[in-house]
Amino acid sequence: MNREYTAESPVIAVDGLVRTYAGADRPAVNGVSFAIGRGECLGLVGESGCGKSTLARCLLRIEDADSGSILLGDTDIARLNGRKLRPHRRRIQIVFQNPTAALNPKLKVxxxxxxxxxxxxxxxxxxxxxxxxxxxxxRRLLEAVELPAELAGRYPHELSGGQRQRATIARAIGIEPDVVVLDEPTASLDVISQGAVLDLLTRLRTSLGLSYLFISHDLAAVHRMSQRIMVMRGGEIVDRFGADDLFAEERQPYTRELISIF
Ligand SMILES: Nc1ncnc2c1ncn2[C@@H]1O[C@H](COP(=O)(O)OP(=O)(O)OP(=O)(O)O)[C@@H](O)[C@H]1O
Structure with missing residues (x-):
């Protein structure tokens, strides 16, 4: 793998991932490679339809990639299925955009x-x-996501949107995954809750040593959260850089376009 794609001691290393939907004229994810180090947040930004969620679903093995590898430690989980995949499922978890859909309405928190x-x-x-x-x-999980213990006995509809998203974050981190994919985790929240949830995610990353792939079309949120950023377009990574270099001159024209929108 190209050196610039790697992180020091990566917890996940993805190489050449391709995913084509039946009937599509080109892949939704086209040769994507990256690595994430322990305790690092890698941002992935790109406009609607560029392939972000498809990439997330391939990483989670909700969908199968056509080719490419997903190394968790020494294990390529892209090629595992069934009983062989099961012990590795814990190691990569996801927080989706919509916490109401992510929590079973019939279950107490x-x-x-x-x-x-x-x-x-x-x-x-x-x-x-x-x-x-x-x-x-x-109790420990609720404490970690800064929710009061008494919410344990409530149903999802008895929580605010921000509290519901904190509960889904608790669900994702309680089994101590190596990597958490955050797929637009604050898109359904109001601006104040958005900031609070992003700050909570950063505190959890540093205190628990979590590694994040933070997916968003919101460049400002990605910049706030991430140490490194990748820009995706048409299924491909078209730019990648340290977060401090977001406004640097060598940014690709498409990245500049995204910056100008914000
Ligand atoms: N289940 C599917 N079957 C066929 N095509 C799909 C499917 N899911 C996504 N696509 C197509 O794959 C491409 C990438 O979609 P994807 O949802 O991954 O983009 P995205 O960047 O996550 O978009 P958004 O930000 O709107 O969620 C799009 O052209 C989309 O129409």
Whole structure:
């Protein structure tokens, strides 16, 4: 892999990922490569339809890539299926744009938080969220996302949008993944909640050593959150740079166009 695509001691390294939908005349994701280091946030920005969510779904193995590799440590999860994939599913988690759709409306918050642990976390060696009892685990998770403990007994519709998104973040981090894909995590929130959730995500990244792929069409949010940024267009990465170099002269014309919109 090209040196500039890599991070120091990457927790995830993606190389040459391609995904073409049936009937499409070109790939939705076309040869995407990148790596993310421990505790790093890599931003991915691009306009609607450029392939961001398709890339996310391939990483999560919700969709299969046609070719390319997704290395988590030494394991290429792009090629694993079924029972062989299962132990690795915990290692990459996602927070979607819409927390209302992400939480089961029939489950109390506590049940939604315990669910990933029961599905994927039992066999894992958890450290920060080590399971001693159901009560302690849920309490610790709510504390981590700065929600009051009494929300454990509520249903999703009894929470605000910001509280719901904090609950989905808790669900994603409780099984201590290596990488969290944040797919427009604040797009459905009002401006004040957006800022608060972005700040919470940064605090969690630094305190728990989480690695993020932060996907957004909001360049300002990506700049605020990320150490490095990639720009995607038509399924390809067309520019990549350190966040401090966003406004540097060598930026590609398309990146400049995105900057001018904000
Ligand atoms: N299930 C699907 N079947 C066929 N084509 C699809 C499917 N999902 C996405 N596409 C197409 O693939 C391309 C990339 O879509 P994708 O949703 O990944 O873009 P995006 O950058 O996430 O957009 P947005 O920001 O609007 O969510 C688009 O041309 C889209 O129409």
């Amino acid at each position: 506590a049940d939604s938080l315990i669910d990933p642990y029961e599905q994927l976390g039992r066999d894992a060696k958890l450290s920060h969220f080590a399971y001693t009892s159901r009560y302690a685990y849920i």
